[in-house]
Every structure is written in structure tokens, then in C-alpha cells.
Amino acid sequence: MKNSRQELFTRHPDNPIIAVRDIPYPANTVFNAAAARLEGETLLLLRIEDRRGFSHLTAARSRDGVSSWKIEKKPTLTPSPERHPEETWGIEDARVTFIEDIGKWAVVYTAYSDLAPLVSLALTGDFRKFKRIGPVLPPENKDAALFGAKFSGRYAMLHRPMPACPGAGAHIWISFSPDLKHWGGHRVLLRARQGGWWDANKIGLSAPPLRTDEGWLLLYHGVRATVSGSIYRLGLALLDLDDPTRVIRRSDEWVFGPETPYERVGDVDNVVFPCGWTLRGDELRVYYGGADNCVALATGSLAGVLDWLRNRGRQA
Ligand code: BMA
Numbered sequence: 001m002k003n004s005r006q007e008l009f010t011r012h013p014d015n016p017i018i019a020v021r022d023i024p025y026p027a028n029t030v031f032n033a034a035a036a037r038l039e040g041e042t043l044l045l046l047r048i049e050d051r052r053g054f055s056h057l058t059a060a061r062s063r064d065g066v067s068s069w070k071i072e073k074k075p076t077l078t079p080s081p082e083r084h085p086e087e088t089w090g091i092e093d094a095r096v097t098f099i100e101d102i103g104k105w106a107v108v109y110t111a112y113s114d115l116a117p118l119v120s121l122a123l124t125g126d127f128r129k130f131k132r133i134g135p136v137l138p139p140e141n142k143d144a145a146l147f148g149a150k151f152s153g154r155y156a157m158l159h160r161p162m163p164a165c166p167g168a169g170a171h172i173w174i175s176f177s178p179d180l181k182h183w184g185g186h187r188v189l190l191r192a193r194q195g196g197w198w199d200a201n202k203i204g205l206s207a208p209p210l211r212t213d214e215g216w217l218l219l220y221h222g223v224r225a226t227v228s229g230s231i232y233r234l235g236l237a238l239l240d241l242d243d244p245t246r247v248i249r250r251s252d253e254w255v256f257g258p259e260t261p262y263e264r265v266g267d268v269d270n271v272v273f274p275c276g277w278t279l280r281g282d283e284l285r286v287y288y289g290g291a292d293n294c295v296a297l298a299t300g301s302l303a304g305v306l307d308w309l310r311n312r313g314r315q316a
Contacts, residue, residue: 007256008255008256008300008304008305008308009255009256009284009286009298009299009300010298010299010300011260011296011297011298012066012296012297012298012299014066014067014297015260015262015290015294015296015297016262016290016294016295016296017066017067017069017295017296017297018030018033018044018046018060018069018071018294018295019293019294019295020293020294022069022071023046023048023058023071024071024072024073025073025074025075026050026051027048027049027050027051028049028050028051028053028267029048029049029266029267029292029293029294030046030047030048030049030294030295031046031047031049031273031289031290031292031293031294031295032047032092032093032273032274032275032288032289032292032295033045033046033047033060033094033275033276033287033289033295034057034094034095034096034107034275034276035096035207035275035276035277035278035285035287036096036098036105036127036276036278037278037280038105038126038127040063041061041062041063041065042061042062042063042064042065042278042285043059043060043061043127044059044060044061044062044069044276044287044295045057045058045059045076045077045094045096045107045127045276046058046059046060046071046295047092047093047094047275047289048075049090049267053089053090054079054089054090054112055090055091055092055112056075056076056077056078056079056090056091057075057076057077057078057091057094057107057109058071058072058074058075058076058077059071059072059076059127059128060072065278065280065285065297066297076127076128077091077094077107077122077130078091079091079111080132084111084120084132084134085113085114086111086113086115086118086120086134086135087111087112087113087120088112088113088114089112089113089114090112091109091110091111091112091120092109092110092112092117092142093109093110093142093143093273093275094107094108094109094275095107095108095109095144095145095146095205095207095208095275095276096108096208096276097145097146097147097148097208098148099123099146099148099155099180100148100149100150101150102123103125104123104124104125105123105124105125105127106121106122106123106146106180107121107122107123107124107130108120108121108136108144108145108146108157109121109122110142110143110144111135113139115139116139116140116162117139117140117141117142118135118137118138118139118140118141118142119135119136119137119141119142119144119157119159120132120133120134120135120136121133121134121136121146121180123180133180133181136157136177136180136181136183137157137159137161137175137183140161140162141159141160141161141162142159142160142162142204143158143159143160143172143204143205143206143221144157144158144159144160144205145157145158145159145205145207145208145209146208147208147209147216147244148208148211149211151176151242151243151244153178154176154177154178154185155176155177155178155179155180156174156175156176156177156244157174157175157176157177157183158172158173158174158189158205158209158218159172159173159175159205160172160173160203160204160205161173169191169192169194169201169202170192170201170202170203170204171188171189171190171191171192171203172188172189172190172191172203172204172205172218172220173186173187173188173189174186174187174189174244174245175187187245189239189244189245189247190203190218190220190237190247190250191203192222197222198222198224198231198233198235198253198254198257199220199221199222199223199224199233199235199254200222200224200225201223201225202222202223202225203220203221203222203223203235204220204221204223205218205219205220205221206219206220206221206234206273206274206275206288207219207274207275207276207277207286208276208277209239209244210277210279210284211241212238212302212306214238214241214248214306214310215238215239215240215241215248215249216238216239216240216241216244217236217237217238217302217305217306218236218237218238218239219234219235219236219274219277219286220234220235220236220237221233221234221235221272221273221274222234222235222254229268229269229270230270230271231257231258231270231271232257232258232270232271232272232273233254233256233257233258233272234254234255234256234257234272234274235250235251235253235254235255236249236250236251236255236305236308236309236313237249237250237251237313237316238250238306238309238313247316248315248316249309249310249313249314249315249316250313250314250316251308251309251312251313251314252312252313252314253312255308256272256286256298257272258270258271258272258290258291260290262290262291262293262294262296263290263291263296264291265291265293266290266291266292266293266294267291267292267293268291268292268293269291270291271289271290271291271292272288272289272290272296273288273289273292274286274287274288274289275287275288275289279302282301282302282303283299283300283301283302284299284300284301284302284305285297285298285299286298286299286300
């Protein structure tokens with residue numbers, strides 16, 4: 001029987017749009033890319049895992065954001081364990097945000113330290129040269145991204161600390177900073193649900209918060225633990241434009257999940273994992289990792305997504 005459900009996002013027919021065979025140097029896999037629009041191109045900051053198991057970031061550029069990717073011949077941002085011991089086991093899953101008041105891109109990434117993953121920040125103007133700010137949140141923490149705007153003079157960041165206390169759940173938090181270096185005002189923003197929910201026990205931010213007329217749009221992942229492993233699916237939430245500590249709406253149902261072979265089977269099965277999206281007119285382009293094994297693209301209408309959240313989302 002055909003599933004007649006109207007999907008919010010459509011997979012690109014050329015998926016996966018980037019696979020390890022496209023990487024111009026030896027690697028194990030490519031996945032979980034950050035996305036930005038600059039100089040008339042789409043830029044992806046690919047997570048590439050080498051054959052030791054450590055990840056680094058490499059820039060790929062394309063005019064149409066789908067094909068003819070120009071992938072840097074060498075890694076763009078590599079771990080620097082001598083100067084940054086927190087990067088001993090690699091750097092992963094970047095999210096990039098253009099920070100309006102300094103006119104630079106913030107690259108927030110997971111630094112895989114030997115004391116567990118933590119959140120690090122670097123700044124760049126062109127994705128060629130980077131200035132590391134360094135670790136901004138201690139372990140264990142990942143899935144972080146900045147807002148492009150300031151709130152009452154403070155920068156804001158979403159992130160996902162991992163509580164040591166069993167059963168406490170892993171939730172999305174929000175924190176604030178006067179200078180991008182010192183972070184405080186920590187509070188839980190979006191909680192993982194419990195029990196049978198698709199997003200029970202563990203959630204995390206996917207793409208960076210996107211400013212819309214109706215609020216900050218969040219795309220987040222929920223991790224469902226099953227007897228045969230985890231399933232990573234995606235949901236939506238909307239935060240108040242002026243006060244991002246206020247959740248306005250949240251989807252009850254997931255809006256995207258692993259279905260195709262490149263999402264179902266890979267180094268880690270049953271994973272869709274976006275770290276970036278771009279907006280061109282009304283078209284939302286979600287760049288996501290498939291099964292920790294490739295980069296894929298799904299598109300949707302921003303108006304359609306907001307409409308769906310208004311009608312089907314839970315008022316928070
Ligand atoms: C998460 C992150 C992602 C990864 C996912 C599935 O914890 O580490 O990088 O894609 O697991 O393995």
C-alpha cells in the first residue's frame with residue numbers, strides 16, 4: 001500500500017550528492033556537513049573521517065548547491081592536538097552561523113578530546129583561514145550552534161550537554177555570552193521526551209537556528225533506542241524571535257527519518273544527521289549525513305514548514 005502522507009521534505013534525485021569517492025585524498029567516509037551561502041556559492045564544511053577513525057573538516061563549493069562540487073585538495077581545518085589537546089581524536093560535525101555584528105562566520109564544532117567530546121569555536125571570513133577561540137563548553141557536550149543575532153547585547157548558543165546521571169535525559173540547552181568566549185546563563189530549552197516517543201531520552205540540535213518572520217526555526221534530531229540500535233530522526237521547533245528561551249511550538253511527529261538505502265545502511269545504520277541548511281527564496285535546503293557514510297540533500301518550502309508547525313505543532 002502506498003504511503004500517501006504529504007512529506008515536508010523531498011529527497012534530491014541525485015542523492016547522495018557527495019560520497020567518499022568524490023574526496024580527492026584517501027578517507028574512510030564523508031558526512032554531517034555544515035552549510036553556508038557565500039560569494040554566490042553554496043559552501044559545505046564536510047566532516048571527513050580518515051582511516052585512523054579521526055575526523056577533520058574540508059570545504060566544498062558549488063554554484064548550484066547540488067552538483068559540480070569543488071572539494072579542497074587538502075583538509076581545510078585539521079585537528080591541532082599540539083596546541084589544542086582537546087582535539088586529540090579529531091574535530092566533527094561543524095555548524096556555521098554568520099554573526100552579524102562582527103561580520104564573520106562562527107564555526108562551532110565537536111572537539112573529540114580524550115576526556116570526551118566538547119564544544120569548540122573558531123571564526124572565519126572566508127573558510128580558508130580560521131581563528132580558533134578554543135573550547136567554549138566543557139565535556140561532554142556536542143550539537144552546538146550559534147544564533148546570528150544578539151539578544152540584549154549577548155550572543156546565544158544552543159548545545160547538548162550529556163548528563164552523567166543515568167536517566168536524566170540529554171536535552172537542548174541555551175547559553176549566553178558577552179564576547180563569544182565566556183558562556184553563562186545556561187538553561188534547558190527543549191527537553192527530550194520519555195517513554196515511547198521518537199525523541200525520548202536524547203535529542204540534539206541539527207542545523208543552526210534559522211530566523212523567520214514567525215520565530216527562530218529549529219531542526220533537531222531525536223534518537224530512538226531500539227534492540228537493534230539507534231534510529232536518528234528529525235523534528236521541528238520554533239522559538240520566540242526576541243526571547244529565544246521561549247519555545248513557541250514543537251512538532252509531535254518526526255518530519256524526516258531514514259528510509260532510503262543510503263540512510264538505512266552505512267558505517268552507522270539508520271541515521272539522518274543534518275548540520276546545515278540554506279534558504280534560497282522559499283526553498284529550504286537541508287544538507288544531511290546519511291548513515292555516517294555520505295552527504296545528501298532534501299528540500300522543502302519554508303512557508304510550508306511554518307504552516308505545518310502552526311497547524312500540527314504542539315503549542316509549547
Ligand atoms: C552522534 C554524532 C554524529 C553521528 C551520530 C550517528 O552522536 O556523533 O556525528 O552522525 O551520532 O553515529
